[in-house]
Amino acid sequence: MTGHTDAVVTASQLVRVYRGLTEEVQAVRGVDLVLEPGSLTAVLGPSGSGKSTLIRLLAGLDRPSAGTITHGSTVVSDLSATRLRRWRHRNVAFVHQRPRSNLVEHLTAADHIGMAGAGDADEVLGSLGLTEQARHRVDQLSGGEQQRLALLMAMASGRSLLVADEPTAHLDDERAGQVLDRLRRSAESDGATVVYTTHDPRITQEADRLLHLDHGVLTTEHDVRAATRLGVIDASGRLQLPPEARLLFPTSRVAIEVEDGRVVLHPPPDDQDAGDE
Template sequence: MHAERSQEAASCNGLVKIYWTASGEVHALKGIDAVFPSRSVTAVVGPSGSGKSSLLRILAGLDLATAGAVTIGGTNVAGAKARALRKVRRRFTGYVFQRPSDNLIPYLTVEGHMRQAARLRRTKLDSNSLLEQLGLQGRARHKPDQLSGGEQQRLAFAQAVVGNPYMVVADEPTSELDSRSAAALLETVSSLTDLGVSFVLSTHDPEVVKMADRTLHLRHGALEAESHEMRTLSVIDHSGRIQLPPGALELFPDRRGVIQVDSEGVRITPP
């Protein structure tokens, strides 16, 4: 485990991601500011094309931001070279793909996956206790095709936390699972935060949102709101812009509003 782990696993400030296509620029992320605490679960929600996958890939060290600052485990990875990114992935982050089988190697046993993860992370491994914690202790000699989908995904998370990375990022981890397997996986994720790991999960699953410590709401590449303990806060960026939720946006068909500031607060009303 990292000796002096801070309360902050990762953060991003003014995060921008632009993709260049044949038809022009695609602004996938537009100035995202967010902090990801250690020992916590953050759900990332939003419609398709909202920027969830782009955010997760940058946090996992699989992609670089176009602009802005990204800090993982106290290390600024913005603009990092390929070698430096590999080091980040090996020491600081883990990534779990959406489909359970995409995370595993067909010819390796459960124990073999754990040994390989320890070798790549250059760390010692107590696989027995971790597999017992995840309910896989009786499956150590089984290969992926001998495991259920839920067991495969639990194994994916098990190898992702080997070496106690600061953060594990997972793309729709429950989408390929039945409700029972999904519930078991979420219990696993919750228990693994005791290791000091921060989990960031993109999802459309309300059960994931329910168990998460907080939820980031993305829309059109911007951070629209942040939910925490049954309270939702709208996000105001550095320029003073605020993104209205879809229900409120319908009240402004002309995209114009009157802003009133007084001793009681701030009100935005249609003209």
């Protein structure tokens, strides 16, 4: 089992461009973030917002088109292909959204836990209700059982960065709660850095921090424990407003005033007058 480290994951001005047949798509645009060991971070946003692209970059599965990713003193984005594979093997456990992508078809559930070096397979499987499926092959498991097995393998691997794409997508309320408890234990007890994408409100508010993406841009960071929400100003000085604030500016025009070290935004006078007619 690989030991945890206290290395912080940092992304700076992260960009990922996909080249299609007719145009380029910026899936991630100028993202800055820091992931602390022992923390649970949820990445939120609508379909197509860049959530999956971002976590694949953080896990070293894809390379950024621009910007840097560091893990402690290692500049991950500068590693050669061989060294990047070694870094992933030592440090990253990634859980794909499609459960079977994480598993080996001909192996049993117990075999998978053994591969992760987790010790007593029955005990580990029992923590997410898979004791009776210990001798079942992957094709004998339901989608939810496959997902729980993939998550158990990731958590049992002992790697310092645990990344999951929609980890509760196939689970009922009880199992989703159990998964969250295990993810929390991986962070708090084992010191792992846990980051996951989700549309699931059941596990959103249980994270330490929420990162909101919109069209590849990190718009807000929400510290759940401190009950604070931070906007993010990109390198060009642009600030993305949260949806409820955008409703105040129906014409997409804003009056800006700087008063005593504070920036005040309000609709331009002509917009306000139009609203009174």
